[in-house]
Amino acid sequence: MIARWIDYLRERANIVRGCFFAFLVFAVLFDFIIDRPKPHFFGDTIIGFWSLFGLLGCLLMIIICKGLSHVWLERKEDPYDN
Amino acid sequence: MITDLFIHPTSWFILGALLMPFAKRLGIQKIWLIIVPLVAMATIYRLPDSFGIVNYLGFELQFGRVDKLTFIFLHVFTLMALIGCIFGLQVKETGQHIAAFLYVAGSLGVTLAGDYLTLFIFWELMAFASTFLIWYRKKQRSIEAGYRYLLVHTAGGLVLLAGIFLLYQTGHDLSFGVFSQEGAGWAEYLIMIGFLLNAAAPPIHAWLPDAYPEATVTGAVFMCAFTTKTAVYVLMRGFPGFEVLAIIGACMALYGVGYAVIENDARRILAYHVVSQVGYMVCGVGIGTAMALNGVAAHAYAHIIYKALLFMGAGAVLEMTGRSKLSELGGLYRTMPLTMIFTIIGGIAISGFPLTSGFVSKSMIVAAAGYNHQTILLVMLLLAGVGTFLSVGIKLPYFIWFGKDSGIRAKEAPWNMQLAMAMAAFVCILFGVYPAALYSMLPYAASYQPYYAYHLSETFQLFGFTGLGFYLMVKYLKPHDVSNLDLDWFYRKGSVRFINFAKGPIVSANEWVSNVYKNIGLSMTMALARAFSWFDKEGIDWTIDGSARNIVAGGNSIRQIQTGRIQHYIAAGVIAVVVVLVVVIFS
Numbered sequence: 279m280i281a282r283w284i285d286y287l288r289e290r291a292n293i294v295r296g297c298f299f300a301f302l303v304f305a306v307l308f309d310f311i312i313d314r315p316k317p318h319f320f321g322d323t324i325i326g327f328w329s330l331f332g333l334l335g336c337l338l339m340i341i342i343c344k345g346l347s348h349v350w351l352e353r354k355e356d357p358y359d360n
Numbered sequence: 361m362i363t364d365l366f367i368h369p370t371s372w373f374i375l376g377a378l379l380m381p382f383a384k385r386l387g388i389q390k391i392w393l394i395i396v397p398l399v400a401m402a403t404i405y406r407l408p409d410s411f412g413i414v415n416y417l418g419f420e421l422q423f424g425r426v427d428k429l430t431f432i433f434l435h436v437f438t439l440m441a442l443i444g445c446i447f448g449l450q451v452k453e454t455g456q457h458i459a460a461f462l463y464v465a466g467s468l469g470v471t472l473a474g475d476y477l478t479l480f481i482f483w484e485l486m487a488f489a490s491t492f493l494i495w496y497r498k499k500q501r502s503i504e505a506g507y508r509y510l511l512v513h514t515a516g517g518l519v520l521l522a523g524i525f526l527l528y529q530t531g532h533d534l535s536f537g538v539f540s541q542e543g544a545g546w547a548e549y550l551i552m553i554g555f556l557l558n559a560a561a562p563p564i565h566a567w568l569p570d571a572y573p574e575a576t577v578t579g580a581v582f583m584c585a586f587t588t589k590t591a592v593y594v595l596m597r598g599f600p601g602f603e604v605l606a607i608i609g610a611c612m613a614l615y616g617v618g619y620a621v622i623e624n625d626a627r628r629i630l631a632y633h634v635v636s637q638v639g640y641m642v643c644g645v646g647i648g649t650a651m652a653l654n655g656v657a658a659h660a661y662a663h664i665i666y667k668a669l670l671f672m673g674a675g676a677v678l679e680m681t682g683r684s685k686l687s688e689l690g691g692l693y694r695t696m697p698l699t700m701i702f703t704i705i706g707g708i709a710i711s712g713f714p715l716t717s718g719f720v721s722k723s724m725i726v727a728a729a730g731y732n733h734q735t736i737l738l739v740m741l742l743l744a745g746v747g748t749f750l751s752v753g754i755k756l757p758y759f760i761w762f763g764k765d766s767g768i769r770a771k772e773a774p775w776n777m778q779l780a781m782a783m784a785a786f787v788c789i790l791f792g793v794y795p796a797a798l799y800s801m802l803p804y805a806a807s808y809q810p811y812y813a814y815h816l817s818e819t820f821q822l823f824g825f826t827g828l829g830f831y832l833m834v835k836y837l838k839p840h841d842v843s844n845l846d847l848d849w850f851y852r853k854g855s856v857r858f859i860n861f862a863k864g865p866i867v868s869a870n871e872w873v874s875n876v877y878k879n880i881g882l883s884m885t886m887a888l889a890r891a892f893s894w895f896d897k898e899g900i901d902w903t904i905d906g907s908a909r910n911i912v913a914g915g916n917s918i919r920q921i922q923t924g925r926i927q928h929y930i931a932a933g934v935i936a937v938v939v940v941l942v943v944v945i946f947s
Contacts, residue, residue: 280697302828305820312813318730318738322814328821335746336829339621344836347622351844358852 305329364412368423368472369400369434370482373441373465377458384454393449393457397442400468404434410474419534422474428803429657433471433593435801436661437464439787440585440668447672447780448578459492460582467586471593476524476534476551479594483520483558486587487513493579494571505574508852512557512567520554523547536594541602552599558591559642560635561608562615566848569619572631573684577675580627584634584671585664592641592660601648609643610740612636617747619846624839626674626684626756630667633752636744637663637710643741644725647732650806655724658798662717662791666709669784670752673703676773676781677760683768686756686839691765696772700761702781709788711753712745714819717791720798720810727808742822749826758830759839 287294309325321327365371376396383392412423441464451457466489469482487510494506526547528534539548553564560568568588572580599605616636623629641663644656676699677692678684693700705716712718722745729737772778791798795810830837901908 280701281694284693284697298827298831301820302824305817305824308820309817312817315812315814318733319735321739326821328818329825331742332746332822332825333829335743336750336826337833339618339743339747339750340829340833340836343618343621346618347842347844351622351846352840352842353845354842356843357845357849 367403369403370465370469372396372400373461377461380454380458390449393445397445401438421478423478424472425474432657432801436664437467440664443780443783444582447581447777449776450774451578456496459489462489467590470590475536484517490583494575497576502574505571509567509571516554516557519550523550539598555591555594558587559638560588561612563847565635566846569628569631570848573625573627577679581668581671584667588634588638589660589664595645600645602646606643606646609639609646610737612639613741613744617744620751622844624685624687629756630670640725647728649728650804652728654802654804654806655728657802658721658724662721665784665787666706669706672781673699676777680770680773681768686759687841689760689766690763693761695769698778699773702785704757705785705788707753707757711749715792717788719792720795723810724808746826749823754830
């Protein structure tokens with residue numbers, strides 16, 4: 279049952295994608311209308327700051343971690359096998 | 361004393377472990393596995409503030425010290441033991457259940473310990489018992505990983521013991537109380553290092569992602585809950601407000617999540633993620649305000665449940681498919697949808713979605729950093745939150761249940777595994793929807809309200825745009841069958857190098873020295889001995905009276921008389937008899 283429901287959504291990937299982008303727009307718009315408590319640091323005063331933080335943080339983390347793994351840390355075989 | 365014994369929750373688990381073989385013999389092992397945690401859980405509600413005080417060799421041991429902080433940890437530990445036992449019901453090996461029970465017993469014993477000696481005994485019981493949860497996987501890699509785990513924990517235990525000895529030497533009694541940062545010296549910091557090793561703080565963390573993925577399916581569920589969170593508890597007891605912990609914790613949060621982004625094995629991703637989540641707690645202990653410490657206790661509770669849920673999800677997949685590498689999985693939503701739903705609930709709870717336990721617990725620590733104006737810590741913790749959602753919230757479920765279809769059509773996990781997952785998922789959502797259930801157990805007086813518009817807005821944006829980042833980079837995140845080096849390299853490669861060094865240079869140096877000794881040393885010794893002997897014989901004896909020389913000469917003459925032939929001796933005997941007779945007769 280659940281599997282069929284997921285298949286149904288997968289066949290309509292465009293709608294799912296549309297919903298996701300609509301949520302992103304909502305998240306930013308929501309930030310315009312809310313009350314802001316006393317800020318802890320400058321980021322708390324900028325509207326949409328956490329959107330940028332989330333996106334850049336995610337991209338940088340992928341690039342830096344995957345990059346480090348690729349050039350330095352990763353090993354095809356178990357490095358500790360004799 | 362006897363009544364004290366029966367109210368101590370640890371004794372129920374020890375008794376449960378000892379009687380497990382009989383329970384199996386009677387065919388009631390499964391019932392026994394449920395009853396013991398339930399009884400232990402019932403006892404924690406009726407514990408007196410202090411019990412089980414014993415004088416031993418002049419030391420006062422306190423087996424039971426109870427306050428609100430103890431209670432919340434006892435509560436989650438016994439609940440987790442129950443969930444873990446239900447998850448492991450289908451495991452037939454009695455030994456594995458015994459190891460799990462003793463491990464839980466150790467953890468509860470540490471939580472209740474009022475002095476360092478009691479703490480140390482149960483601390484070692486935990487390390488020893490949990491090693492068997494790795495070994496019971498019975499694969500070569502598990503056996504090796506188990507030995508490394510045991511060695512690292514033995515080393516950590518020795519550091520802790522050294523700290524305890526130093527503490528005693530400086531005139532401190534061994535009661536387990538709060539240290540102050542100002543007066544802390546070697547003893548305190550050694551104890552802290554011993555605790556931090558169990559909390560898996562880099563650079564002494566590598567035992568965790570090394571061992572947990574090699575443990576048994578059930579073993580990993582138990583292990584992810586107890587060792588690190590017991591360490592968090594003792595850090596809370598001993599070292600609140602130590603600034604160094606705040607820094608270490610924030611670094612842990614990022615370090616763990618960084619590895620979780622790049623790893624391939626599902627259970628290794630989760631293991632690295634334990635490092636990250638425990639980082640939040642260690643950081644909260646370092647911040648040390650009432651709100652931060654409440655946050656640590658709440659987060660420890662929530663974390664134990666959702667991390668166990670995630671380990672159960674990945675474990676169920678491993679149990680049913682025999683695989684745990686993301687690169688070998690994919691498309692499992694078709695046949696294991698319930699496991700998927702439970703795991704995703706764990707994933708969103710750990711990320712801190714609204715209406716889940718992570719949202720109400722993690723944010724307390726972050727908010728405490730904010731109220732304390734520790735902006736760098738705040739940003740590091742929020743960045744770790746982004747990584748958490750990326751690695752465990754999206755990447756892990758996506759590549760197991762969606763992603764490229766691996767063609768695996770495994771059956772859904774057995775009912776008991778699903779029941780255990782459902783219980784954990786229920787707790788995750790209960791605390792999210794009704795935070796008072798969690799907050800009412802918190803040890804300190806500090807009110808916190810997680811649901812306010814700005815917090816929701818911050819969360820929506822962080823998760824929405826982290827999701828966008830994943831969507832943009834999903835090709836780049838595709839898992840490959842690789843492993844990544846970590847700091848265990850130093851002792852794993854280091855030990856191999858040491859053995860090679862021992863085989864090469866040290867052995868040849870040893871041979872060279874013995875050759876030199878044989879050729880030069882030995883002949884010199886012999887020559888010297890001969891010289892002394894000559895001096896003794898010719899010099900000293902001549903100087904005194906020559907008696908030694910005369911005795912030698914006399915001995916020589918007697919030796920010549922003794923021919924060794926029997927007829928000569930008989931002849932001599934006959935002659936002697938004749939002489940005696942002649943003397944007797946004629947005198």
